Amino acid sequence: WTYEIETWWIFQISLPTYKTDPSVRFSSCTPKVCIVGSGPAGFYTAQHLLKTHQNVHVDIYERLPVPFGLVRFGVAPDHPEVKNVINTFTQTAKHSRCRFYGNVNVGKDVSVGELKQAYHAVVLSYGAEGNRSMGVPGEGLAGVYSAKDFVGWYNGHPSCRELNPDLNCETAVILGQGNVALDVARVLLSPIDILKKTDITQPALEALVRSQIRRVLIVGRRGPVQVACTIKELREMVNLPGTKSEMVEADFDGVTEALKDLPRPRKRLTELLLKTALDTPGDKEQQRRHQASRTWGFRFFRSPSEVLADADGNKTVGIRLAVTRLEGSGEGARAVLTGEVEDVTCGLVISSIGYKSHPIDPSVPFDTRRAVIPNTMGRSMFPSGLYCSGWLKTGPTGVIATTMNNSFDTARSLVEDMESEALDLSSVKTGSEVISALLEERGVKSVSFSDWEKIDSVEMSRGEASGKPREKILTVEEMIQVART
Amino acid sequence: MSLVAALRRLAHVRTPAVGAWLTAQRTFTARTLPLRSNNKVTVHFINRDGDKITAKGAPGDTLLDVVLNEDLDFDGFGACEGTLACSTCHLIFEDEVFKKLGPVTDEEMDMLDLAYGLTDTSRLGCQICLSKSLDGMVARVPESVTDIRQSKDESA
Numbered sequence: 001w002t003y004e005i006e007t008w009w010i011f012q013i014s015l016p017t018y019k020t021d022p023s024v025r026f027s028s029c030t031p032k033v034c035i036v037g038s039g040p041a042g043f044y045t046a047q048h049l050l051k052t053h054q055n056v057h058v059d060i061y062e063r064l065p066v067p068f069g070l071v072r073f074g075v076a077p078d079h080p081e082v083k084n085v086i087n088t089f090t091q092t093a094k095h096s097r098c099r100f101y102g103n104v105n106v107g108k109d110v111s112v113g114e115l116k117q118a119y120h121a122v123v124l125s126y127g128a129e130g131n132r133s134m135g136v137p138g139e140g141l142a143g144v145y146s147a148k149d150f151v152g153w154y155n156g157h158p159s160c161r162e163l164n165p166d167l168n169c170e171t172a173v174i175l176g177q178g179n180v181a182l183d184v185a186r187v188l189l190s191p192i193d194i195l196k197k198t199d200i201t202q203p204a205l206e207a208l209v210r211s212q213i214r215r216v217l218i219v220g221r222r223g224p225v226q227v228a229c230t231i232k233e234l235r236e237m238v239n240l241p242g243t244k245s246e247m248v249e250a251d252f253d254g255v256t257e258a259l260k261d262l263p264r265p266r267k268r269l270t271e272l273l274l275k276t277a278l279d280t281p282g283d284k285e286q287q288r289r290h291q292a293s294r295t296w297g298f299r300f301f302r303s304p305s306e307v308l309a310d311a312d313g314n315k316t317v318g319i320r321l322a323v324t325r326l327e328g329s330g331e332g333a334r335a336v337l338t339g340e341v342e343d344v345t346c347g348l349v350i351s352s353i354g355y356k357s358h359p360i361d362p363s364v365p366f367d368t369r370r371a372v373i374p375n376t377m378g379r380s381m382f383p384s385g386l387y388c389s390g391w392l393k394t395g396p397t398g399v400i401a402t403t404m405n406n407s408f409d410t411a412r413s414l415v416e417d418m419e420s421e422a423l424d425l426s427s428v429k430t431g432s433e434v435i436s437a438l439l440e441e442r443g444v445k446s447v448s449f450s451d452w453e454k455i456d457s458v459e460m461s462r463g464e465a466s467g468k469p470r471e472k473i474l475t476v477e478e479m480i481q482v483a484r485t
Numbered sequence: 486m487s488l489v490a491a492l493r494r495l496a497h498v499r500t501p502a503v504g505a506w507l508t509a510q511r512t513f514t515a516r517t518l519p520l521r522s523n524n525k526v527t528v529h530f531i532n533r534d535g536d537k538i539t540a541k542g543a544p545g546d547t548l549l550d551v552v553l554n555e556d557l558d559f560d561g562f563g564a565c566e567g568t569l570a571c572s573t574c575h576l577i578f579e580d581e582v583f584k585k586l587g588p589v590t591d592e593e594m595d596m597l598d599l600a601y602g603l604t605d606t607s608r609l610g611c612q613i614c615l616s617k618s619l620d621g622m623v624a625r626v627p628e629s630v631t632d633i634r635q636s637k638d639e640s641a
Contacts, residue, residue, distance in 0.1 A: 048560075081568030088564070232595040265598035399599075401571045404561050 031056045031418055032431035034119040036106045036360070038062035039069020040403045041125035041390020043089040048411035050095050053418065057097045059119070059432050061110075064158065065103045065447040065479040066455060067093070069127060071400070073157045076183040077198035078190065080469065085400055093449045099432060102447035103480065109444045110435060112361040116385060118434045120425055121414055123387040124364065124373060124380075125407070128355035128396040134175065138307030139351075142166065143316030147180050147352035154187055154204035156472035158479075161203075166315075167211035169347020173319050175304050176352035177220035178228040182237060184350055185216045189294045191242050199463065199470045213348065216296045221303045221324050221335035224255050224273050225262070231269045237296060238276050244292035247277035251300040258329065273298075301325060305341060307349055318345045355396035370395060378410025385423060387414055451483035458482050526615040530557060531625040544617060548610035548624060549574050559626050567611035569593060572600035574610035576624040582606075586613055602627040 033049060035042045038060050046058045066072065068086055075082045093100045106112065106126070115122045131146040133139060145165055152160035172188055174181045187195070192209055200208075220227060238245065255274060259267055277298075281289060302321040310317045323340040326333045357373075359366035365381055367374050372395055373388040380386035389410035390403050398406070417423040439446060455473060462471035473479050525541040528551055532538055542551035549563045552574075565571040569592050578586065583606040589597070593612045600607060610624070 044561075079570065081565055081570040084566040084568060084570070085564055087566065230595075231598060232592075235591070235595065264603070268594070268598060399571070401561070401564055401573050404564060404573075408560060 029425060029428045031121070031423075031425050032059070032119045032429045033057070033121045033123065033414065034059045034061060034115050034431070034435075035123045035125055036061050036112075036115070037069065037124070037126035037390070037392075038067040038089075038100065038102070039125065039127055039390065040071060040085065040089075040400050041127065041392070041407050042069070042123075043067075043092050044404045044407035045123050045125055045389045045411050045414075046098055047088070047092045048408045049414060050092065050097055052411065052415050055097075056415075056418070057099075057431065058095075059099045059101060059435075060093070061104045061106055061115075062100065062102045063105045063126075065452070065476060065483055067100060067102060067449070067452055073152055073155045074180075075155075076151075076187065077155065077200035078186070078194060079183075080198070082400065100449040100452070101432070101435075102449075102452060102483075103476075104439060104444060104446050107360040109442060110438055111363070112386075113363050114438060115435065116383070118429060119431055120429050121385045121387060121417075121423055123378075123389055123410060123414070124360065124392055125388065125390045126357075126360060126392060128357040128371070128391045130356040130358050130371075131351070132354040132356050134304050134351050134353065136304050136306050138309055138316070141307050141309050141316045142314055143169075143347055144307055144349045144351070147174070147176065147184055147350050148355055150184055150350050151180065154200050156201040156204075156474050158474060158476050161474050165207065165348065167207055167213050167348065170212060171215045171217065171344070171346040172213050172348035172350065173344055173346045174216060174218045174350045174352055175220075176228075176354075177218050177298060178352060179230060179233045181218050181350075181352035182229045182233040184352060185218055185296055186233075186236060186240060188213050188216050189240060189243050189296055194241070197467055199468055199472060201472055201474060202466075203474075214294050216294075217299050217344065217346075218296065219299045219302045219304070219321065221301070222333055223300045223326055224252055224277075224298070225258055225266070225270055225330065226326075226333055227269070227273065227298065231265070231272060234269065234272055234276075238272065240296075242292055243294045243296055244289040245276050246295045246297040248297075248299065249278060251298075252277055261330075301335070302342065303335060303337070304349075304351070308343065316347055316349055318343050319349055355391065357392050357396065377413045378406075379413050379417070445480070447480065447483045454485060455479055455482045526617060526620050527622075528615070528619075529621070529623045530559075531623065532557075532559060533626055533628060537623075542615045544615050546615050548576060548613045548615070551615070552610065562626070563611065569596050569609070569611070572596050572609065575600040575602075575627055576608060576610045576613075577602075577604050577627055578606045578608065578622070578624055580606060582619070582622045582624075583608070585618060600627075 033056055035046055035058060042060050046060055049056050049058055068089060071083055071086060092098055104110065112122060131148040143166060149160050149163055150165065153163040174184055195208060196205060252274060255270060259270060262270060301324045303324055304319060305322040306320040307316055308318040308320060309315060321342050321344060323338045323342060324335040325338050327336050328334055357371045365374055373392055374381045375388050375393055378387050378389055378393055380388060387410050389407040393410065394406055418425060459470040459472055463469050473482065524543065526544060528540050528542060530538045530540065538557055540551050540555040540557060547567065549567050552559060552562055561573050564573040586608055593609050597603065597607060597609055
């Protein structure tokens with residue numbers, strides 16, 4: 001048997017290492033992949049591709065001049081630690097085999113078809129820029145906003161700059177009870193002293209200084225056991241300085257009994273909710289509540305049925321809520337209308353019932369019901385060479401870490417396809433060369449990652465002047481102007 | 486997270502610190518570099534393939550520090566850089582080790598609650614500080630690093 005081992009070694013030395021180097025095996029060209037969208041999905045897909053394939057080149061296209069998607073425009077200003085992922089994305093963008101092209105609108109400046117011709121594979125990771133509508137009368141009234149737009153407004157998304165929400169009313173009603181709803185409630189009620197040290201935009205800060213809102217109701221169709229937010233965000237509301245909670249005790253009937261059957265995460269969340277809603281406060285807490293000038297509360301078993309307008313029919317003065325009851329229990333419980341309604345006076349209605357993806361290009365298959373690209377493990381059904389990651393792949397739920405995993409999965413599928421020849425790597429693709437030429441012909445000037453760093457630097461130094469981590473630039477024009485310096 | 490650890494992490498990552506400087510500091514610990522190797526604490530990680538990877542850290546280092554300093558390649562580990570804003574540094578311990586790890590704050594528990602594959606002996610690696618009494622400890626990296634903060638209601 002010694003002889004066999006010796007020949008095995010000779011065998012290994014004399015053959016090329018085709019098993020470990022796919023590019024040698026297929027005598028193929030440098031694989032070129034382009035990714036559309038530079039939020040967490042785009043960057044985590046790129047990161048995993050670059051790590052697991054030693055020859056692939058990745059180009060990331062982004063519609064705005066600035067990268068990072070919802071990390072920049074979605075994460076609440078008072079959650080800066082969640083934005084730490086920007087550090088790892090920056091490393092990826094600066095990888096020698098990665099290039100960032102900002103200010104390029106795929107679907108308008110260049111088509112998906114043109115990208116497919118220029119690259120071996122295209123990964124769509126442009127997320128969900130739309131929102132689910134409530135589908136009720138009065139939804140178009142002044143004073144009604146989607147949470148997506150409201151969050152975009154206080155986070156400086158250029159398309160939300162003109163939102164100018166009217167905060168001159170006492171009560172705001174938020175539909176939906178997920179973490180985005182709680183972010184909105186918290187920003188509406190946070191002491192200005194806290195907000196003014198964050199990267200919230202200056203116009204939003206000024207609007208909040210003038211805001212008359214003293215009461216925020218966070219409304220959901222189902223009950224306390226079904227609430228979609230998580231405990232960290234609930235705890236932040238409970239502990240929000242200057243505020244006290246106000247809930248309806250009857251909403252919590254039967255909840256204490258249901259506790260024992262709940263898994264630990266849901267149990268802890270429900271316990272905190274019960275304590276907040278039902279406990280008799282001790283002296284210290286009594287005093288704190290007495291001094292609180294703002295209130296917030298969950299309202300359960302209510303579903304929006306109409307937004308009510310003033311006499312002129314222009315402005316929101318209230319919302320009509322249909323009363324529901326639960327059928328079933330636990331996660332699967334369904335809300336059923338009872339026929340009763342309840343009117344709530346309010347001047348601001350924010351619907352936080354979900355984001356929604358849009359189709360980018362008629363050549364890309366799109367499931368309009370679920371608002372995702374039909375896929376298996378990130379591979380689009382057809383044509384080949386098209387992949388998706390992030391919310392566009394699985395629907396608009398989950399946190400950054402969820403998207404990270406989702407994107408790693410897509411990258412794994414792509415690398416598998418490269419190595420198994422499911423993806424044709426036999427023809428040379430010119431990638432960004434041909435796309436850059438097309439863009440130039442069309443008068444589109446892309447923004448590089450080092451251009452973004454100029455924007456980044458300007459934002460940070462402007463923020464320093466006012467004790468903020470950054471003062472975001474609010475228009476695409478100014479972003480490009482800074483990028484060109 | 487100590488200031489020294491935060492700075493060391495920034496140096497390791499070699500990028501401009503965009504949001505990290507705002508990261509709340511917990512306690513400031515003065516960490517002295519060990520002069521002799523027997524000041525180090527040995528940690529064994531079991532990775533997702535079941536392989537045992539041995540690493541060393543200094544007393545006061547967190548398990549996340551060890552993973553980063555030793556360049557241990559766990560996909561997606563420590564996404565929020567130790568600021569209790571995710572659950573991707575989720576690790577599972579044996580009972581005897583778990584008991585020695587000390588109390589869990591509500592803040593850590595809140596994030597741990599969202600970890601995939603949560604067990605009774607789970608902790609977040611960014612909150613566990615090494616000490617000599619933990620020398621030789623084993624920490625298992627669980628199957629996936631997905632946070633479970635997903636809405637169940639996916640219907641249109």
